[in-house]
Amino acid sequence: MYDDFGNLTYVLSPEMEATTASVSTINSQLSELGYQYVYDQRNRLVEKKIPGKGKEYIVYNKLDQPILTQDALLNAQGKWLFTKYDVFGRVAYTGVIVNNASRITLQQIADSVGSQNVTKIDYAFTVGDKSMYYNNGAFPTSWITEIYTINYYDDYTFDKDGLSLPSSWDGQAILNYNNTSKLLTKGLATGSKVRVLGTSNWITTITGYDVKGRSIYVASKNNYLATTDVVKSTLDFTGKVDKTTTTHAKTGKSTITTVDTFTYDHVGRLLTQKQTIDTNPEQVIVSNTYDELGQLTSKGVGGKTTQSRLQTVDYTYNIRGWLKQINNPTSLGTDLFAFKLNYNTTEMGMGVSALYNGNISETIWRTANSETYGNRKRGYAYQYDALNRITEGGFRRANSTGSSFIEQTNEYNVTGIDYDLNGNIKHLNRRGVINSSNSIGDMDKLTYTYSSNSNKLQIVSDAGNDTYGFKDDLIGAGIDSTTDYTYDVNGNMTKDDNKGITSITYNHLNLLTKVTLNNGNISYFYDATGVKLKKIVSTGATTEYAGNYIYEGGDLKFFNQPEGYVEPENASNYGAGFNYIYQYKDHLGNIRLSYNDKNNDGDIDVTTDPNTNELVEENNYYPFGLKHKGYNNVQGAMRDHKYGFGGKEEQDELGLGWIDITARNYDPALGRWMNIDPLAEKFPEWSPYNYTMNNPINLIDPDGRAPEPPKNGIPQFIDNTGVYFWRADKKAYEQYKYTDSSREHYSFSGYYTVNSNSKAVGKSVSIDPNANNFKIEPAETSILSDLWNSPISRLAVPDKISFSLSTSVTAIAGVSEELSFNWITRGHDASLVPYVTATTGVQAGPNVSGDALVGVGIGYFPTTDLRSLNPGDASNGLLGWNAYGSVDAGAGLGGSITGSVGFSGKPLISSPTWINAGIAGGASIGAGGTGGVSYSFPVFKSQYEKE
Structure with a gap:
């Protein structure tokens, strides 16, 4: 609904639209199921209400820049987040004020203030609790209790905390390194300072540029973790990175220097990446091959430059450019993992329909792991409802010859999934391991109960096994009628009786800071931008997240590389060398198989001897991300890497069972989030707690804010009926309002380019993270378009x-x-x-x-x-x-x-x-x-x- 000025004022979710509201219930129903917006006399959004979340307020300056924001949690504390800008509208610094005044009162004060921006100065000046190189101009000038972030531009006159820039790097001059001329760095971001929340520690970053204004030197110092990182880049004349040199230093530890070199083909596609750590032998991380259409057809992974690649991963596509296979499950050969996607064909004999709208009908995989039942093919056959929400995933494995799939008493099946109109799951059944002997049975038979006229989950009752899969606090038969979950005013879960969680607290970013369980607690620490820095478990376990470097108990555990991760041979002596662990991922980015050439012979040995087996870890997943148990084990696995589903960290301490997906935590046993989507307004027809629009076979959520197709070159489907579409990074569609008979329609028109010159004409296109636009031109109009532009x-x-x-x-x-x-x-x-x-x-x-x-x-x-x-x-x-x-x-x-x-x-x-x-x-x-x-x-x- 819109007001007389065309401003959007109300959006009703499908559950709200289908509900008969009375005068006495309309406000409560709107509060939980409707989006509400309020504007001032200048048509600026000043109040909004997201379903299940308290009101949010915004105050503006005379330039219509938002300067104060407050959500319901901050309102209860009498706090506002503030932002101050420089004369060019760039964010100078942010922080928090304490003031119980209303939005209207604060807006009136802001309207009466003359200065609208802060000024960069050449000397230190204290604002709130922090010394900085800005004045305290612009509203608010009072009530400031903490500064959260500071951004510097144009020059290097600020507190750099001991960091400095060299005059050049690898033959590239660095602008303004000695601060003698401010002209060349005008308009560039030169540095920043970010507070570690709850402390007086800061993370300082400075950036150096070449003569073309391109970033080539970035140094960062984290006083909280006692680390310093420097990334130096060598660019070619087009701006592509030829080499990066990364140094990581932590107090009390040796410095690690990593050098990555890159080569490209004539159209700028990555051909090879090689990596050297300190003085260790150079490793080939990846070597890519492309076809005439620009599709990645194979990549060689791992091994020293003097050896062959440890694995060659082959990719196969259908005529539309959709990914069909990663290696070949039928003929594994020397491959360690193979994965197949079926769309408009089926082969598992599960009775599912061939699908022509881009949904995946079947996934089939096979590994070289020779544990239970050998390295047989396994797979899922999927069914969906009319809104492309998954309703069933039938599991099968092949016979010993691999010639056909056989029924195995419904092992690892997921069935009976249904939803309300907002996409909240109502029922979900899983088959799986139900005891320590790995017997298969009804692991989960879940019934979800929600608060009246709400998306908030209140009770989950499990009529299946109580201790495997989802763990119900009600042991034995019966229906759970006691409230399991409670929430705060921002819609964040604060209690989970099923996991024994008695309380959860959050910071102003809605990130959890402490989880208290019956058997202990876990504390989390972040910087002011929401980056997680540390996790402390009451058992004494501590994990530190120093960017790409992860420490456990004060020792380096691993750091990532593009095809897996690297572990030190000896955490106390980096001179002993490093182990490269490489990983196979499926189309969603789930880590499926990890391997390591620990004997350095250039070959991966697959044995049943734990002393010689070089398969590190295998993981397979139910739809919605819960791990299979009972068969995907590895003999002599060297380590348990806590990253799997979506490549994200599994929070398994104290039986927590969540997955940290950056902005929110996700429960794969339930198939839903524990917090409201930060971008819920983009998806008003969906519950703000749903995961990937309930289509976890086609979509991912890389940071907990919005579902999207996997950004790994895998194409996305187009359904001309308008039942289901998805967008890429930039808007590439014309949107039509949904009606009673159809939810939301998207159509495509116009010309479409991917990367530089390659034309994509027709009804499908590969999604490339480097592409600028995602627009499709109907094939029948392409000839006229080319003629007009000739x-x-x-x-x-x-x-x-x-x-x-x-x-x-x-x-x-x-x-x-x-x-x-x-x-x-x-x-x-x-x-x-x-x-x-x-x-x-x-x-x-x-x-x-x-x-x-x-x-x-x-x-x-x-x-x-x-x-x-x-x-x-x-x-x-x-x-x-x-x-x-x-x-x-x-x-x-x-x-x-x-x-x-x-x-x-x-x-x-x-x-x-x-x-x-x-x-x-x-x-x-x-x-x-x-x-x-x-x-x-x-x-x-x-x-x-x-x-």
């Missing part, structure tokens, strides 16, 4: 046609004014509605002249294809600086010939945007040539800054 057509019909009214006066020096109506004919910004600009210029010429003219003009954008531009690039190119010249024909009724080059904001620094020519006629006095510079600004924004 060089011949561009010569016949310019990229831009304009009509202008102008006047100018010159007596050696002078001024000009112009009003111009511009039609762009190609690319995303083509429009029948003109872009209207006003231009003011200064000019000089040898004569005295003046004119008032009516003109027409043409323009060309200096690119080979306007379709390759981002939406808004061409229209925004009409704005900004122009260098122009004209020749005036004479006195009386005269005219002129004009030409100009646009630079969109930065004259003579950025590349030209438009190259223009025109002719004009009208009243004229004098004759001669003039030249100058001008600046254009919008009069009517047709599509400027279009997404």
Whole structure:
């Protein structure tokens, strides 16, 4: 629902829409099932209410920048988060104030303040509890109790905590290293300071740039963890990274230096990455091969440069470019793991339908692990409802010859999944291990009960096994009727009786800080941006997260590399060397098999002898992420790596059983989150506690904020019925409101480029993390589009046609004014509605002249294809600086010939945007040539800054 000004005021979730509300219940139902928004007289959002969460408030300055925010937890504490900006609108510093005043009162104070920004100064000045190199300008100047973050720009005059920049790195000069000139680093972020919450410790970072303004040197010092990290990059002339040198130092430990080198093919695709740690032999991390379509067809993984690769991973795609296989499960050969995806075919004999909308019908895998039942193929066959939510996953394994799949008393099946209208799970059944003898039975038969008219889970009752899989606090038969879960005012879970959790506390970022259980507690520590730094368990176990380096009990446990992780041979003596553990992942990024060439012979030995077996760990998963038990064991596994589902950390201390997915914690036994989605407003038709729209076979949630297709080059499907679509990083769809008969529809139109020049025409496209735009052009229109954008057509019909009214006066020096109506004919910004600009210029010429003219003009954008531009690039190119010249024909009724080059904001620094020519006629006095510079600004924004 919208107000009279077009502002969105209410969004009702499907459960709310289907509920009959009365006058007495409407407010409570809206509170739990509706999105509510309030605006001020300037149409600024000042209050909002997310379902299941308390009200949030926003206060603005006169520039419409948000300066104070408060959620329900902060409101109960009388606190507000504040943000202060510099004169360019960049965030200078943030923190917290203590003030119980209402939003309206604080907004009135903000409206009365003169200064809207802070000023960078050359000396230390204390604001709140922190010394910094900014003044205390802009509201709020009082009530500041803590500073959380400080950002510095333009120069290096600030407290760098002992960090410094060299004059150069690897032959690349570093700008402003000695701070003698501030000009070259103007506009660049030069450093930052981030508080470790609950302490007086800070993390300081400085960034150095090359002469092209590209970051090549980043140093960071963490006083809380006593670590210093430096990353130095060597770039080629196009900006690609040729080499990185990373040094990591921790007080009391030896420094680790890691050098990574990269090679690319002629179109910039990564070919090889090699890595050296200290003085150890160089390792080949990965060696990639691509086909003619740019698809990754194989990669060699691991091994010294003098050896063959430890594994060669082959990728197979269908005609649409969708991933079909990782190696071949039917013919494993020397491969350690193989994985297959079926879409519109089936082979397991489970009776599921072949699917034609991009949903996955079956997944099949096989490993070289020779434990129970040998290395047989295993797989799941999936069923979905009309909204593409999974309803069943049937498990089977192959017979001993691998010729067919056989039924095994429903091992590891997931059945009976159903949902309410918001996507909250109502029932879920699992088969699995039910005792220490690995017997298979009804592990979980779950019934979910929710608070009335709410997405909040209240009770889960398990009619299956009570101690394996989901663990119910009600032991034995019967229906659990006692409330298991409670929540705070921000919708965060605060109690879980089933796990024996008596309380959970959170910080202002809604990140858990302490979990108290019947058998102990776990404390967590973060910096002010939400990065986890430490975990302390009451048993005495301590884990430190120093960026890429993970310490346990004060000793280095491992650090990551692109194809797995690295462990020290001896945590007390890095000189003993390092072990590379490599990992196979499935299409979702789940870690399935880990291996390590511990005898360094260039080959992976698979044996039943724990002393010689080089398979480290195998993991397989139910839909929604719970691990299989009872068969995926490894003889003599060297270690239990606590990262598996989605590559995220499993929180298994004290029986917690959660997975830390950055912004939130996830319970794979329940298939739902314990906190409200920070981006819930993007998905109002879904419960803010749902996991990946209940389609965990197709989607991932990489940071706990939003589901998305896996970003590993795997294509995503397109369903022309509109039942289900998904978006990539940037909006690449036209959205239509859902109706009673169909939920939400997306359609695609326009031209589509991936990376630089490769065209994707049709109805599917590989999702590439380096792609700029995700837009699809129907195949039947591609020929006309190519013809219209051909060089011949561009010569016949310019990229831009304009009509202008102008006047100018010159007596050696002078001024000009112009009003111009511009039609762009190609690319995303083509429009029948003109872009209207006003231009003011200064000019000089040898004569005295003046004119008032009516003109027409043409323009060309200096690119080979306007379709390759981002939406808004061409229209925004009409704005900004122009260098122009004209020749005036004479006195009386005269005219002129004009030409100009646009630079969109930065004259003579950025590349030209438009190259223009025109002719004009009208009243004229004098004759001669003039030249100058001008600046254009919008009069009517047709599509400027279009997404």
